[in-house]
Amino acid sequence: xxxxxxxxxxTELEDGQTGxxxxxxxxxxxxxxxxxxxxTSGTEVKVIRRTLFSGPVQVEVAGSRLVLGNGLASKIxxxxx
Amino acid sequence: xxxxxxxxxxxxGQGNSGKSVVFNYLTGLHQHIGNWAGKTIEKRxxxxxxxxxxxxxxxxxxxxxxxTWSVEEVISRxxxxxxxxxxxxxxxxxxxxxxxxxxxxxxxELECPxxxxxxxxxxxxxxxxxxxxxxxxxxxxxxxxxxxASQGSGLTRxxxxxxxxxxxxxxxxxxxxxxxxxxxIRQLSExxxxxxxxxxxxxxxxxxxxxxxxxxxxxxxKRTGVIDKVxxxxxYLEEIHGHDSSVVIADERSHLASQITxxxxxxxxxxxxxxxxxxxxxxxxxxxxYLVMVLILGGMFLTVFSFGNWLSGxxxxxxxxxxxxxxxxxxxxxxxxLGWAAIEGVLALVQxxxxxxxxxxxxxxxxEDWGYIARISFLMDKLMHKMGIHGKGCISFIIGFGCNxxxxxxxxxxxxxxxxxxxxxxxxxxxxxxxSVIIFGLVGKYVGLLWALSLYLxxxxxxxxAGKISSKLLLGEPVELIMPMPDYxxxxxxxxxxxxxxxxxxxxxxAAPIVIVSGVVIxxxxxxxxxxxxxxxxxPVTVTWLGLPAITGILLxxxxxxxxxxLVMLAAFLGTTNFSDALTPQQMITLxxxxxxxxxxxxxxxxxxxxxxxxxxxxxxxxxxxxxxxxAGVAKRILDLIF
Numbered sequence: 058x059x060x061x062x063x064x065x066x067x068t069e070l071e072d073g074q075t076g077x078x079x080x081x082x083x084x085x086x087x088x089x090x091x092x093x094x095x096x097t098s099g100t101e102v103k104v105i106r107r108t109l110f111s112g113p114v115q116v117e118v119a120g121s122r123l124v125l126g127n128g129l130a131s132k133i134x135x136x137x138x
Numbered sequence: 139x140x141x142x143x144x145x146x147x148x149x150x151g152q153g154n155s156g157k158s159v160v161f162n163y164l165t166g167l168h169q170h171i172g173n174w175a176g177k178t179i180e181k182r183x184x185x186x187x188x189x190x191x192x193x194x195x196x197x198x199x200x201x202x203x204x205x206t207w208s209v210e211e212v213i214s215r216x217x218x219x220x221x222x223x224x225x226x227x228x229x230x231x232x233x234x235x236x237x238x239x240x241x242x243x244x245x246x247e248l249e250c251p252x253x254x255x256x257x258x259x260x261x262x263x264x265x266x267x268x269x270x271x272x273x274x275x276x277x278x279x280x281x282x283x284x285x286x287a288s289q290g291s292g293l294t295r296x297x298x299x300x301x302x303x304x305x306x307x308x309x310x311x312x313x314x315x316x317x318x319x320x321x322x323i324r325q326l327s328e329x330x331x332x333x334x335x336x337x338x339x340x341x342x343x344x345x346x347x348x349x350x351x352x353x354x355x356x357x358x359x360k361r362t363g364v365i366d367k368v369x370x371x372x373x374y375l376e377e378i379h380g381h382d383s384s385v386v387i388a389d390e391r392s393h394l395a396s397q398i399t400x401x402x403x404x405x406x407x408x409x410x411x412x413x414x415x416x417x418x419x420x421x422x423x424x425x426x427x428y429l430v431m432v433l434i435l436g437g438m439f440l441t442v443f444s445f446g447n448w449l450s451g452x453x454x455x456x457x458x459x460x461x462x463x464x465x466x467x468x469x470x471x472x473x474x475x476l477g478w479a480a481i482e483g484v485l486a487l488v489q490x491x492x493x494x495x496x497x498x499x500x501x502x503x504x505x506e507d508w509g510y511i512a513r514i515s516f517l518m519d520k521l522m523h524k525m526g527i528h529g530k531g532c533i534s535f536i537i538g539f540g541c542n543x544x545x546x547x548x549x550x551x552x553x554x555x556x557x558x559x560x561x562x563x564x565x566x567x568x569x570x571x572x573x574s575v576i577i578f579g580l581v582g583k584y585v586g587l588l589w590a591l592s593l594y595l596x597x598x599x600x601x602x603x604a605g606k607i608s609s610k611l612l613l614g615e616p617v618e619l620i621m622p623m624p625d626y627x628x629x630x631x632x633x634x635x636x637x638x639x640x641x642x643x644x645x646x647x648x649a650a651p652i653v654i655v656s657g658v659v660i661x662x663x664x665x666x667x668x669x670x671x672x673x674x675x676x677x678p679v680t681v682t683w684l685g686l687p688a689i690t691g692i693l694l695x696x697x698x699x700x701x702x703x704x705l706v707m708l709a710a711f712l713g714t715t716n717f718s719d720a721l722t723p724q725q726m727i728t729l730x731x732x733x734x735x736x737x738x739x740x741x742x743x744x745x746x747x748x749x750x751x752x753x754x755x756x757x758x759x760x761x762x763x764x765x766x767x768x769x770a771g772v773a774k775r776i777l778d779l780i781f
Contacts, residue, residue, distance in 0.1 A: 080381075085349065085382045085384045085385055088381075088382070088384075088385045088388070089348070089384055089385055089388045090620065091620075092240075092385060092388035092389050092391070092392045093240055093241070093244075093388060093391075093392070094237060094240070094620065094622075095236055095237045095240060095392050095395065095396070096392075097388070097389040097392045097393065098381075098389065099393065100392070100393075100396065106419075106422060106423060106424075108422075108424065108427070108516065108517055108519070108520055109424050109428075109520070110520055111520070112516075112517075112519055112520035113516055113519040113520065113529065113619050115422065115516060115623055119236040119237050119392070119395070119396060119399075120234060120235065120236045120237070120399065120403075121234040121236065121237045121622060122622065122623035122624075122625075123620070123621065123622055123623060124512070124515070124516045124519075124529075124619060124620070124621045124622075124623050125618070125619065125620060126519060126523070126528060126529075126618030126619035126620070127519075127520070127523075128618050129618035129619070129620065
């Protein structure tokens with residue numbers, strides 16, 4: 058059984074990979090803003106794809122597709138199996 | 139008596155929920171668009187006459203939450219609280235139910251009567267999503283009506299429901315948060331009981347725990363003691379949850395939405411990739427995405443310019459005889475000439491608005507309604523970030539290539555003031571269709587197409603550098619892109635028609651007065667015989683520094699009205715359209731460079747004025763004049779070496 062859990066920034070996930078959000082490293086305005094879009098700790102998030110040269114990340118969370126700027130996405134800490 | 143037959147409703151919902159489709163359907167032609175007091179945000183109101191009722195409909199700005207994040211959100215929240223609409227119609231995108239529910243929960247906290255319109259239920263079905271709306275009704279204690287706004291189905295049922303429920307007390311049973319949060323809310327509510335506040339007590343308690351700045355300020359003005367208690371409770375929540383208490387509540391709300399979604403939604407996953415998935419992949423993947431973007435945008439510009447050239451040619455033949463007709467019937471006295479200058483201004487607007495701006499807007503809104511525009515923002519975000527703005531700014535640039543006026547207006551899509559301003563400044567440097575006329579008519583035709591295209595590349599480089607500089611000069615953190623990625627859907631033609639019409643009207647209203655007035659003023663200066671004096675006065679710059687003929691001073695003055703006048707009047711002064719007789723290649727390129735950057739045209743200046751105040755508008759003009767003179771002078775000296 059491979060239950061080892063890794064924590065990384067959302068930007069480190071491969072395209073198509075899923076993780077559980079652990080925390081958001083940001084001020085309260087940003088964290089709240091994201092929570093209003095369904096990005097909160099404990100929620101599953103899937104990276105769909107990103108653009109060239111570490112651009113923004115397209116993700117699927119709370120049943121919706123969202124685009125997050127790269128700097129922002131790297132502040133979202135996720136846990137992968 | 140009359141009051142009984144009057145109902146006012148507001149439409150509230152997240153972006154892309156189809157709110158404006160509902161609004162247009164309900165109000166049809168009985169709508170008017172203004173601005174929120176002191177804001178540049180649109181206020182759309184309309185009236186519906188139905189079954190003997192007069193129903194006033196207000197479309198609140200599309201928003202993602204009711205916490206004070208952006209101006210739109212504050213406007214919506216304040217409106218609902220202070221104007222007590224009879225009903226808030228919450229338009230929900232059923233293909234993105236969970237995210238939309240977070241907003242609904244906040245709406246319910248405001249304790250206003252809510253009717254939920256579960257929109258795009260047909261698209262949800264296609265995606266294999268079934269929603270038990272009866273159950274949802276029971277959970278949120280508000281009527282839920284499935285609708286397909288684009289086909290108009292279900293919308294009258296909303297109004298029937300509203301009429302039905304009018305006068306009845308709405309059920310404000312509230313969803314509950316976790317035990318500790320509820321206990322904090324209860325404690326705060328008790329203290330707040332005695333204070334006279336225009337908001338529901340429970341809502342205030344929640345906002346205090348969320349550390350909402352506006353609400354905290356309001357309460358502390360009434361009674362300072364409350365804030366100490368809030369601090370204590372916030373500390374308590376933070377200790378338990380390990381997060382800032384403001385985040386704790388937003389988190390819980392989000393989890394609540396996901397819990398509700400799990401209870402009412404069933405998804406039958408479709409094994410094969412849907413058309414939407416395939417399209418999304420092609421249009422956003424690393425390589426095909428950029429290729430498709432170039433093709434789509436290229437096709438768009440090609441269509442607009444070829445259609446525009448054709449139609450403006452048609453207008454040219456129509457308007458050709460008018461000047462003589464005017465001179466013949468009205469005369470060519472001083473006043474009659476001024477009158478003609480005013481008419482010419484109107485004709486010029488017609489010549490820009492219908493051949494170029496109209497098709498441009500139609501294609502733009504078509505792409506937006508289809509879902510493509512968000513993909514451009516996604517693809518271009520990285521590059522835009524180098525200029526201190528995010529991907530959405532790219533849309534303003536694209537519009538700016540058609541015309542700087544709507545380009546600058548569209549900067550409203552940027553979230554922060556800083557980004558809005560940077561984007562607007564950069565848009566004024568984008569070569570619009572009028573500048574393209576100069577580039578192609580002068581440089582493209584007489585120096586070579588390659589030179590004309592290099593000028594475009596040069597403009598892009600200038601914009602890039604200007605972006606880098608202005609993002610360094612204007613302090614503040616760049617805002618990161620946060621944008622929902624819409625599914626592709628069949629464009630809704632009626633919505634596109636409405637949007638195009640609104641945008642065209644706005645363009646004409648902003649541009650018309652200033653174009654006409656400044657046309658008359660410049661004509662008056664011309665008739666007074668001051669132009670030679672002005673061109674003499676400008677000759678140290680135009681002749682000595684830029685190496686251009688002295689008449690260009692006059693051309694550049696007229697060019698402020700409309701850039702293409704530079705070329706039109708050059709032909710008039712020379713008495714020929716064969717510009718190579720009068721200008722050397724390096725003079726043509728120098729003149730084109732000056733024309734590209736030297737000042738935004740009057741219509742653009744008036745937008746800058748309206749959106750950012752006259753000081754900033756003037757500052758941009760002065761900066762660009764100095765910049766263009768410097769740049770073109772340097773260019774001339776380099777060109778002298780080449781030719």
